[in-house]
Amino acid sequence: MLVAAQGxxxxxxxxxxxxxxxxxxxxxxxxxxxxxxxxNGPMFGLTPLAEALGGTLSTDVSGESVSLKIADxxxxxxxxxxxxTVGDAIVSLSQPPVQGEGGLQVPLDFLRKTFGDLLGYSFxxxxxxxxxxxxxxxxxxxxxxxxxxxxxxxxxxxLQFPEEPRYKVNRQGSxxxxxxxxxxxxxxxxxxxxxxxxxxxxxxxGQIRVQLAEGAQAESYVLEKPFRLVFDVHRTSEVEVPxxxxxxxxxxxxxxxxxxxxxxxxxxxxxxxxxxxxxxxxTLQLARELEAxxxxxxxxxxxxxxxxDANLPLDxxxxxxxxxxxxxxxxxxxxxxxxSGAYGTETYFLSPQxxxxxxxxxxxxxxxxxxxxxxxxxxxxxxxxxxxxxxxxDDTQDLQLILWDLAQTHHMxxxxxxxxxxxxxxxxxxxxxxRGVKQAPFRVLMGATMPAVLVELGFISNPDExxxxxxxxxxxxxxxxxxxxxxxxxxLVENQPQSQPAAPGTAPQAxxxxxxxxxxxxxxxxxVGRPA
Amino acid sequence: xxxxxxxxxxxxxxxxxxxxxxxxxIAGRKESGRGHGAASAAAQAGQKxxxxxxxxxxxxxxxxxxxxxxxxDEPKDRIHKILDALLVGPxxxxxxxxxxxxxxxxxxxxxxxxxxxxxxxxxxxEEPPPGGSTEEIQRVYSVVDSVTLNIPQASRVVLLWNxxxxxTFSGHLDLSRPLVPDRSR
Ligand SMILES: [Zn+2]
Numbered sequence: 063m064l065v066a067a068q069g070x071x072x073x074x075x076x077x078x079x080x081x082x083x084x085x086x087x088x089x090x091x092x093x094x095x096x097x098x099x100x101x102n103g104p105m106f107g108l109t110p111l112a113e114a115l116g117g118t119l120s121t122d123v124s125g126e127s128v129s130l131k132i133a134d135x136x137x138x139x140x141x142x143x144x145x146x147t148v149g150d151a152i153v154s155l156s157q158p159p160v161q162g163e164g165g166l167q168v169p170l171d172f173l174r175k176t177f178g179d180l181l182g183y184s185f186x187x188x189x190x191x192x193x194x195x196x197x198x199x200x201x202x203x204x205x206x207x208x209x210x211x212x213x214x215x216x217x218x219x220x221l222q223f224p225e226e227p228r229y230k231v232n233r234q235g236s237x238x239x240x241x242x243x244x245x246x247x248x249x250x251x252x253x254x255x256x257x258x259x260x261x262x263x264x265x266x267x268g269q270i271r272v273q274l275a276e277g278a279q280a281e282s283y284v285l286e287k288p289f290r291l292v293f294d295v296h297r298t299s300e301v302e303v304p305x306x307x308x309x310x311x312x313x314x315x316x317x318x319x320x321x322x323x324x325x326x327x328x329x330x331x332x333x334x335x336x337x338x339x340x341x342x343x344x345t346l347q348l349a350r351e352l353e354a355x356x357x358x359x360x361x362x363x364x365x366x367x368x369x370x371d372a373n374l375p376l377d378x379x380x381x382x383x384x385x386x387x388x389x390x391x392x393x394x395x396x397x398x399x400x401x402s403g404a405y406g407t408e409t410y411f412l413s414p415q416x417x418x419x420x421x422x423x424x425x426x427x428x429x430x431x432x433x434x435x436x437x438x439x440x441x442x443x444x445x446x447x448x449x450x451x452x453x454x455x456d457d458t459q460d461l462q463l464i465l466w467d468l469a470q471t472h473h474m475x476x477x478x479x480x481x482x483x484x485x486x487x488x489x490x491x492x493x494x495x496x497r498g499v500k501q502a503p504f505r506v507l508m509g510a511t512m513p514a515v516l517v518e519l520g521f522i523s524n525p526d527e528x529x530x531x532x533x534x535x536x537x538x539x540x541x542x543x544x545x546x547x548x549x550x551x552x553x554l555v556e557n558q559p560q561s562q563p564a565a566p567g568t569a570p571q572a573x574x575x576x577x578x579x580x581x582x583x584x585x586x587x588x589x590v591g592r593p594a
Numbered sequence: 595x596x597x598x599x600x601x602x603x604x605x606x607x608x609x610x611x612x613x614x615x616x617x618x619x620i621a622g623r624k625e626s627g628r629g630h631g632a633a634s635a636a637a638q639a640g641q642k643x644x645x646x647x648x649x650x651x652x653x654x655x656x657x658x659x660x661x662x663x664x665x666x667d668e669p670k671d672r673i674h675k676i677l678d679a680l681l682v683g684p685x686x687x688x689x690x691x692x693x694x695x696x697x698x699x700x701x702x703x704x705x706x707x708x709x710x711x712x713x714x715x716x717x718x719x720e721e722p723p724p725g726g727s728t729e730e731i732q733r734v735y736s737v738v739d740s741v742t743l744n745i746p747q748a749s750r751v752v753l754l755w756n757x758x759x760x761x762t763f764s765g766h767l768d769l770s771r772p773l774v775p776d777r778s779r
Contacts, residue, residue, distance in 0.1 A: 326765050333726030341726060376762060395766075397654075398726030400733070401690045404654035410727070497654075502731065505761055505768035516766075518727055521654075590731055590767075590776045 084192040088114055096163035097194070102156055104187060105167035106194065115177045115196070119166075127384060127511045128159075128166055132180045133230040133243055138384060139166065143509030145381035148176060152381050158509075170194075182228045182244025198244060202227075205248040206270070208263060210255055217259040217295040219280075221270060226289040231282060238280060240270040240291065259295040317390055317552040319363045320356065321383040323506065324349035325395040325516075328373030333398030335522035337532075341396045342371065344531055348394050348519065351537055355545045360552065376505040384511050389555075390480065390548065391514035393506050396531065398523035405524040406495025409484045410516040411477035412508065413501035413590065476513035478587065480551045484517055487543040487550070494520070502590035517544070640666040647680050648739040649689040650732035656739065656776070659684050669747040673702045673710055680740050692736040694723055700757060708749035709772050710741050715756050722755050722763040730764040735776045742775040750774045 084097035084104065093114050096107035108130070112119050118131040130137040135149040144158040153175050159168045170187050177183045186195045204227050209220040221240070228244040249265035261273040272293060274280060280293040324345040326332035332341025346368070353364045365386050367379040383391045397404070481499040489496045497518075507514045519540050520527040530536045642662050651657040661679055665672045677699045683691035693714065700715035714737075716722070725733070738751045750772035752759060761770050 330765050331724050332765055333729065334724060376765065395727060397728050399654040399728040400650035400692065400725075401652040401654070401688065403652040404728060502727070502766070503768045503773070504727075504766050505770070506766070508768060516727070521726070521728075523726065523729070590735065 082192045084194075086111075086194045086196065088196045089198070095194075096167070097192070098162055098167055099192070100157065100169075103169055104192075104194070105157075105160070105162065105169055106173065107163060107165060108159070108168050109165040111168075111173065111177070115183060116181060117177065122511065130176065132176055133228065135180055137176050139168075140380070140384050140509045140511050141166065143377060143380060143384070145377045145509075146172070147381060147385045148180075152378060152385065154375075154377070180228055180243075202245045203248055204245050206250060206265060208250055208253060208265065210253075210257055210260060210263065212257050212259070215296065217257050217278075219260065219263065219272060219293040219295065221291045223289045223291075226284075229291075236274040236276065236278070238272040238274065238282075238293065240272075242268050259297070316556045317362060317548070319365065319386055319388045320390045320392065320548065321365045321367060321386055321388040322349045322352055323367040323379045323383075323391065323393040325393055325506075327368050327371055330373055333396055333522050335398075335528035336525050337528060339522060339528060339532065341398070341522060344396050344522065345394045346371065348537055348541060351541045352392075352394070352544055355541045356548065359545050360549055362548075362552070377509065379506050380509045380514075383514070384509070388512050390551070391507075391510050391512055392544070392548075393504075393514070393516040395516060395518050397518040397521045399521060403524075405521045405527050406497045407485070407488045407492075407520060408497035408500055408518045409481040410500050410502050410504055410507070410518070411474060411481050411587075412510075412514065413503050473510070473513050476555075477507075477515055479554075480513050480547070481515045481517075481587075483551050483554075484515065484544065484547040487547040488519075488540070491543040491546070492539055498588060500588040500590065640664055640671070643672070645672075645676055645744045646740075647676065647684070648736045648743070649680070649684040650692050650729075650736055651690070652688045654728040654732065656732055656736055657689060659686050659689060661685075669745050670702050670704050673704065673712070673741050673745055673748060674699055676740050676744055677702070677712065677737065680736060692733045700754075704748060708747060709752055710745070710748040710750070711752045711754065712737060712741065713754040713757055720756065722760075725764045727766045730762075730766045731776075734763060734767055734769070734773065738773045739775045 084099065086093050086095040086097065086106065093110065095110045095114075098105040108128075109119060111117075112130060116132065117137075120129050120131070121127075122129065128139045128141070130139065136147075138147045139159050140146075141161060142158050144155045146153050146155060146159075155169055155175075156171050157169045159166050159172065161167070170185060173183075173185045178185060182199045182201070184197050184199045186197075187193075188195075202225075204223050204225070207220075207222040209218075209222070211218050211220075227242060227247070230241045230243055232239040232241060246267040247265060247270070249267070253263075255262055257275075259275050259278040261275050262271075263273075264271045272280070274295060277298050278295050279298050280295040282291065282293050284291055324342070326340075326342035326345060328342075330342070332345070334340055349366055350369075353366060356362060356364050365382065365388065367382045368374045379393070380391070397408075478499065485496055485499055488494055504516050507516060520531050522528045522531060641664070643665050644660060644662050646658040647661050648656050648658050663672075663675050663679055665675050681691065681693055681697055681699065694716070696719075697714055697716045700713035701711075702713070703711040705711070714722075723733075734753065737753065741748050741751050752772050753763070753769050754760075755763065759770065761768065763769060767773075
């Protein structure tokens with residue numbers, strides 16, 4: 063029970079339920095899975111569950127995102143981000159996966175949306191007994207329809223199902239096997255196939271087998287509503303095996319993919335200028351203009367998080383960048399202020415408070431790794447932190463934690479470097495008022511697994527800047543400055559890997575955080591919020 | 595977020611939903627009764643204490659304005675009075691009120707871990723006011739700083755809007771977790 067401000071003395075929050083040992087039971091047998099009872103529901107250790115249910119876990123080279131392979135689908139998890147991707151789908155969870163006992167800990171809906179949907183398991187959590195019961199759902203009988211069409215030298219095989227089956231595609235030489243993981247198929251009437259590229263297709267209740275002709279190869283993809291599994295078959299020499307344009311297989315060194323995020327959208331309008339112009343309109347315009355400029359200037363793939371005036375949750379924007387394995391994330395905004403007289407540009411990167419729940423650990427690591435260039439945390443925060451990497455315990459959980467922190471630290475250092483370049487270019491080209499590089503717990507920068515900044519390209523609350531921002535020629539200059547900063551950063555990353563110090567002129571700038579404060583000679587970025 | 599903090603918020607939200615109108619009505623009656631010099635007024639009057647209220651300022655800044663307020667010893671009462679005064683607005687030129695007229699303090703809770711839960715309410719407005727980054731920072735940190743830099747028992751602040759914790763107010767700051775003061779000034 064709770065009390066109002068005017069009420070009696072403060073009461074403690076509700077006591078935890080009586081302690082029963084949490085357990086996980088799979089098909090009647092208890093398995094050893096760490097369970098943490100968080101406020102928003104239980105969290106389960108992913109590693110032993112993946113082992114027991116059939117999933118392969120791997121960590122991105124940089125250690126910042128975790129990939130879980132289930133059947134044919136890849137699940138990408140960014141720690142601390144409540145949005146994951148399952149194949150091409152973006153899935154929002156009740157709470158973000160976090161590092162804990164037994165490695166990554168995931169909530170119940172994660173299990174349902176991955177192992178549940180892909181492999182047909184049901185997950186039943188009973189708070190009163192603190193037991194998770196996992197069972198195979200009853201197998202479905204799915205009728206399947208088969209079509210084979212040969213057109214212009216290519217054969218297309220279409221397998222149509224009333225709903226998405228739980229399956230896995232195995233390939234061995236010229237044989238493609240579609241193995242059912244939890245469903246049974248009702249085969250169609252046998253069909254004679256006369257095709258130059260496909261020798262035969264056989265359908266049994268447990269699998270579909272496609273035998274390709276010699277010298278043929280196939281790419282598969284799926285279509286929705288109704289669910290169809292499609293194979294395009296062609297001669298090996300005709301087409302190189304394409305990599306999906308929507309999601310490159312892995313992240314290579316360098317800057318290849320840039321995600322540009324036009325701030326706000328839909329009913330979430332952002333700042334509003336004196337003439338009534340809304341931040342969301344200008345951010346989209348600037349993002350499109352930057353996309354076009356980058357297409358002219360750099361060999362990079364550019365993805366916009368939104369291309370129309372629509373609401374897009376902040377976590378979704380970061381998830382789009384993660385899903386596209388972006389190397390750089392730029393969120394574009396226009397500013398406004400209360401009071402008068404604010405104008406100029408500023409670029410933000412994430413403050414360590416926000417990187418994850420173990421912020422102080424991250425900040426402590428950062429202080430040691432970045433040797434003074436990174437922001438300091440309070441002594442109290444560091445010493446109170448039980449997972450302080452200064453005294454790493456020699457178990458793998460701590461190691462994972464440290465790897466995660468180092469990845470975040472690396473991103474923050476890189477984000478700061480990139481932010482400095484943006485401010486440098488804006489100053490150089492436009493001689494604008496430089497409000498500097500700053501840090502804040504901005505939600506759109508959280509969970510990004512790449513260097514990420516939020517750039518404020520001027521105050522539309524200021525009538526002069528609002529007027530300038532409506533002028534395409536002025537925006538062209540802004541976009542030019544941004545694209546130059548990106549080009550410089552790309553060149554720096556690709557020519558001077560990891561160990562190189564920041565290029566001349568890119569050292570952290572003294573940043574006047576607020577009027578009336580004298581800036582010391584060398585100063586870390588102005589920071590909004592400190593580690594909690 | 596700790597289980598305790600989460601259940602605290604959940605309980606708070608439930609109290610708002612279930613107890614709703616009656617609860618706030620009673621709270622409001624108590625508040626207004628207090629101002630009318632009841633017999634126990636002397637015991638309830640408390641003392642005058644000097645605080646620093648942090649207001650949005652020209653140039654996108656946040657600046658302190660000293661203010662003497664009549665408060666009880668209880669930290670929750672002090673937080674409530676500080677925020678009431680903050681929402682009414684500044685006296686000095688060059689400072690502005692952080693939220694539009696009509697935004698009031700719906701309730702204040704102070705957890706034992708030093709987290710202050712501040713519920714801001716704006717009747718007939720489901721959404722917080724829109725704005726750019728600096729505007730949102732000015733709004734949010736005028737509250738966070740005014741609470742945490744005046745009340746030693748409150749080290750961090752969770753902001754609620756119309757009784758609900760949100761991911762963000764205006765599309766920039768993450769408000770899904772407690773905020774600590776901005777000491778960069
Ligand atoms: Zn914005």
